[in-house]
Amino acid sequence: MSETTTRESEALALIERVRARPAKFKDAQITMAHGAGGKATQTLVAGLFLPAFGGEALRELGDAGIVDGLALTTDSFVVKPIRFPGGSIGELAVNGTVNDLAVAGARPLALTLSFVLEEGLSAEDLRAEVEAIASAAAAAGVEIVAGDTKVVERGRCDSMYVTTTGLGRLDPRASLSTGSLKPGDKILVSGPIGEHGTAVMLARGEFELEAPVESDTRSLWPAVDALLDAAGPSLRCLRDATRGGVASALNERAQASAVAMVVREAAVPVRPPVAGACEILGIDPMYVANEGVLVAFVAPEAAADALAALASAPGCEAAAEIGEVKTDPPGMVLVETAFGGRRVMDLLVGDPLPRIC
Amino acid sequence: MSCTSDTHCITCSDEGVSMRVIELLGDGIACCAGADGAPAEVMVDLVGPVEPGDTLLVHAGGCSPNRGRGAAAAMKYVDEYRDAELGRVLAGEIVAIVEPGREYKIMEVCGGHTHTIYKYGVDDLLPANVELVHGPGCPVCVIPMGRVDDAISVAHIPGVIFTCFGDMMRVPGGSGTLLEAKARGADVRMVYSPLDALRIARENPDREVVFFAVGFETTAPSTALTLKRAKAEGTPNFSCFSNHVTIVPPLRALLESPDLRLDGFVGPGHVSTVVGARPFEFIPADYGKPVVISGFEPLDLLQSVYMVLRQLVEGRCEVENQYARVVPADGNPAALAVLEEVFELRPHFEWRGLGFISHSGLKLSAAYAELDAELRFEIPGVRVADPKACQCGEVLKGVIKPWECKVFGTACTPERPIGTCMVSSEGACAAYYNYGRFAREREVV
Numbered sequence: 001m002s003e004t005t006t007r008e009s010e011a012l013a014l015i016e017r018v019r020a021r022p023a024k025f026k027d028a029q030i031t032m033a034h035g036a037g038g039k040a041t042q043t044l045v046a047g048l049f050l051p052a053f054g055g056e057a058l059r060e061l062g063d064a065g066i067v068d069g070l071a072l073t074t075d076s077f078v079v080k081p082i083r084f085p086g087g088s089i090g091e092l093a094v095n096g097t098v099n100d101l102a103v104a105g106a107r108p109l110a111l112t113l114s115f116v117l118e119e120g121l122s123a124e125d126l127r128a129e130v131e132a133i134a135s136a137a138a139a140a141g142v143e144i145v146a147g148d149t150k151v152v153e154r155g156r157c158d159s160m161y162v163t164t165t166g167l168g169r170l171d172p173r174a175s176l177s178t179g180s181l182k183p184g185d186k187i188l189v190s191g192p193i194g195e196h197g198t199a200v201m202l203a204r205g206e207f208e209l210e211a212p213v214e215s216d217t218r219s220l221w222p223a224v225d226a227l228l229d230a231a232g233p234s235l236r237c238l239r240d241a242t243r244g245g246v247a248s249a250l251n252e253r254a255q256a257s258a259v260a261m262v263v264r265e266a267a268v269p270v271r272p273p274v275a276g277a278c279e280i281l282g283i284d285p286m287y288v289a290n291e292g293v294l295v296a297f298v299a300p301e302a303a304a305d306a307l308a309a310l311a312s313a314p315g316c317e318a319a320a321e322i323g324e325v326k327t328d329p330p331g332m333v334l335v336e337t338a339f340g341g342r343r344v345m346d347l348l349v350g351d352p353l354p355r356i357c
Numbered sequence: 358m359s360c361t362s363d364t365h366c367i368t369c370s371d372e373g374v375s376m377r378v379i380e381l382l383g384d385g386i387a388c389c390a391g392a393d394g395a396p397a398e399v400m401v402d403l404v405g406p407v408e409p410g411d412t413l414l415v416h417a418g419g420c421s422p423n424r425g426r427g428a429a430a431a432m433k434y435v436d437e438y439r440d441a442e443l444g445r446v447l448a449g450e451i452v453a454i455v456e457p458g459r460e461y462k463i464m465e466v467c468g469g470h471t472h473t474i475y476k477y478g479v480d481d482l483l484p485a486n487v488e489l490v491h492g493p494g495c496p497v498c499v500i501p502m503g504r505v506d507d508a509i510s511v512a513h514i515p516g517v518i519f520t521c522f523g524d525m526m527r528v529p530g531g532s533g534t535l536l537e538a539k540a541r542g543a544d545v546r547m548v549y550s551p552l553d554a555l556r557i558a559r560e561n562p563d564r565e566v567v568f569f570a571v572g573f574e575t576t577a578p579s580t581a582l583t584l585k586r587a588k589a590e591g592t593p594n595f596s597c598f599s600n601h602v603t604i605v606p607p608l609r610a611l612l613e614s615p616d617l618r619l620d621g622f623v624g625p626g627h628v629s630t631v632v633g634a635r636p637f638e639f640i641p642a643d644y645g646k647p648v649v650i651s652g653f654e655p656l657d658l659l660q661s662v663y664m665v666l667r668q669l670v671e672g673r674c675e676v677e678n679q680y681a682r683v684v685p686a687d688g689n690p691a692a693l694a695v696l697e698e699v700f701e702l703r704p705h706f707e708w709r710g711l712g713f714i715s716h717s718g719l720k721l722s723a724a725y726a727e728l729d730a731e732l733r734f735e736i737p738g739v740r741v742a743d744p745k746a747c748q749c750g751e752v753l754k755g756v757i758k759p760w761e762c763k764v765f766g767t768a769c770t771p772e773r774p775i776g777t778c779m780v781s782s783e784g785a786c787a788a789y790y791n792y793g794r795f796a797r798e799r800e801v802v
Contacts (some may be wrong), residue, residue: 015766339479343792
């Protein structure tokens, strides 16, 4: 190694040590970036919430907490606009929470539902969302068992915010853990990425761009069910690729398991309208939110069966193996670009698309 | 998008997108479709007669400068220039042409090039003795801290809606960022083109809407056209805080720098669509360095590097145009004319890390003074010295690599940038941090 590359390696090693330090939340105020699911969110969670609340179940930082064989999770929905091609806030509120349970390996059982409504909201809009919630819950096989309603003055919220809390039962076939990834494991995605975030962004009409893109909001339990059947204990971990997209999901898991990952860019399914809209807006679809895409990490011997099972689940026909877990450099996700080079794919910084869920 | 970690940057829009004209909407606006067929409104005033079916190169919602040649080829435009097999062939030719043992340092001037190089891993395909040095062509990176403070001060004026490109929101001034100003209550809105800002002004007639204009000659025509529109339609509540800059003066300043060690330049493609190739002729003539004006796809860059190397190996020294499919030698006379009408050169303008450079910045001309935010509002105009620890200047000059900066990646990161090079995804430091942060010789196992 030349003297320069040695110095560069030392500089990089120092950076990795700095990155490995426990996150400290030092910001003077909350900015939109804290809600974007990227680095600022991670700092907020690890630097403020975990030190205050962090029991064993929370420290796992899974999509749901596990207590006595039950999975519990909660999520608030503030999407703007409340209706967009392919879905609406009500449908999202059911599927988002159901999916957090599903990727924790839990069969969704029941939801609670809280509304914050803006004074002046039309009854028609509310009725439409109630119907959307009812039909999404029926489709996902969960019951709404409790709820709450608050109304705030006009201008104090944007139409409506919805919070759902979900309860699920851990599936006996599942032995999932965020820190269980091993070198050689295969990385699967369940379908074409970036659809939801792109659809909502275009529905806002801020960009004077239109494209035939619909939200992919759906329950992922059938996909998880199929994966558990096919791979059982070989299924290491699942992640719902919502805010921050597939890139953030991979980075979080790479850090939790202290492993490296290599993603083959050409293997990642992206539909042309999404790729085109993202190209024009200068966004990488790997960072765009999904509401019906999961990332699965599977032991290599079970990967082919898992992929076949996944592809048979509704909405997952385009499921693909996109990469592999490696040993070194730990905590880092690398991309083999379609052009033949390599680069790092880091956690999202900043907030490309606020309030997409 | 905040042009965030990934994401090439519309801000600077030294990225252009190829779009096909669907229909003409009149008033210099055309409805165009991108590679995916998604329609968008584009200003086409500068490209001469446009017909449905034509292919345009679009930056920041303004189709500036030039029409791509060959409409039929357009739909596959992007894929063709990202072909991995062709990339390997070109990389082989580069290996074959370089003299072993000789070190080649080539600067890509434009931030869009820097971004492409890292995003596609282009430098992975180059031999070890060919080094790409990242130059000063990221317009976000060259904005001095004092101008950001001025912007924040305007944003806090009651009644003002302050509009800017996403990247500028995260650039730290001496007293925080526009993003933090927004969190404290200032009405700061991200826009994708100056036309968006003008639309906000029309929709909010009781508010003052200020557009924070940044960029080289690539984006300046879009700003100029928007100002022409605002003046013609009489939108009295719209104004522009101009931070537009020109490309040639900083290059000359760079070449005069005694610590510069460069063998040649990859010239800025989209700036050249406006100014043409001729303004760069002083580089070979006065300084003896070859220049190849390059496109923005990975194959463009590989080919341009090859062309620079070939000049060096053959002992030639001239301006060559790899991007001839869009860059005419004389640039775009219509765009230059609108720049001439709307802007005038400032006597001097401060550049981050490079100091004051004469005749390098654009302000609104006397005819457009009524739309000049610097005249409409009280601007503090305080100078803020660059942070001592930050070596943005040396990075911008290519004197040091990003990782050689004392604070790179430790105190200065994309989430907490000290220097502007770490903010924009086109900045050399951010590109290196986000994409290149692994030792090249280290195998992934």
